[in-house]
Amino acid sequence: MPESPEQSSLDSYNPKEFDTPIYSVDIAIFTLHEGQLKVLIVERNEYPYKDYWALPGGFVDLKKDSNINATARRKLVSKTGVDAPLLEQVSTIGNAHRDPRHWSITTLYMALIPYAPTAEFIEAVNEARWFPIEEIEQLQLAFDHSELLQLARERLKNKTAYTVLPIHVLKRPFSLSQLQKAFELLMDTELEKKSFRRRLLNADVLKEVGEGIPDGGKGRPAALYEPADGSENHLFVRVFGD
The missing domain is CATH 3.90.79.10 (Nucleoside Triphosphate Pyrophosphohydrolase)
Incomplete structure (x- = not known):
């Protein structure tokens, strides 16, 4: 042929x-x-x-x-x-x-x-x-x-605002305080503590895996978390910081 x-x-x-x-x-x-x-x-x-x-x-x-x-x-x-x-x-x-x-x-x-x-x-x-x-x-x-680097930094800021991106830079398990600090550093802003925790816990993107030493070594033991299955695909309806 x-x-x-x-x-x-x-x-x-x-x-x-x-x-x-x-x-x-x-x-x-x-x-x-x-x-x-x-x-x-x-x-x-x-x-x-x-x-x-x-x-x-x-x-x-x-x-x-x-x-x-x-x-x-x-x-x-x-x-x-x-x-x-x-x-x-x-x-x-x-x-x-x-x-x-x-x-x-x-x-x-x-x-x-x-x-x-x-x-x-x-x-x-x-x-x-x-x-x-x-x-x-x-x-x-x-x-x-x-x-x-500026392009990557802007993408990092923007995507952190509506996803759980910071879980990828934390060693596991982590506390909510550590996770909030990660969000703030990646977004280059400060977040209100109660609102941040409420939104994370209500979204079911974390699973509690035990307790650890609190930040600063004083006070009640801090709850420790790991990402829940599928959390990397979760998109928040409202961006953090609103």
Whole structure:
């Protein structure tokens, strides 16, 4: 049977015939530590921007990665040694100026993980460090990573306002006080205690698993919680802070 015109066209197609952009992923990895919102950044050990701080990330591997989500998860594991409970796309940015090597596209992701010391990270870079979000604003990051971080930070604020996103940065079990502090740090605002607790408990997104030492070590034991099944999909009708 003769080959169809479409198949003949596909067989003769040469992807190298056209100039193509370089494609990477970059990941803003957030955690809470010492009462602060922190972001993982790495010091680059190669040009361009050698010795500059940057968001973790890397190029798409056409042989290893079935899609860009697979690229992001592979790079996340290589940079941190863990598979984050939450990893999601924020935006895709591409232009001729963001990378001096070539016309470049990156897909930005954000990830949330419980705090772990950078000594546990396994990627070979000059240094990996958790920086408080306020301190990073004083740094000159490589490429357009300062703008990428701002995009991820805004997504983090907005999504925290109507979901239980902060459960992904807390070690379990946690108290309601710890969860409220996580909400406030991720949203960069203060929340009224009684209203916050009422909304969380009425939503059935938590399950009580015991008691622990109260914050400050004094007073009655604090109830400890873990996320209830399916809580990661819960959307609040009204945003927190209203």
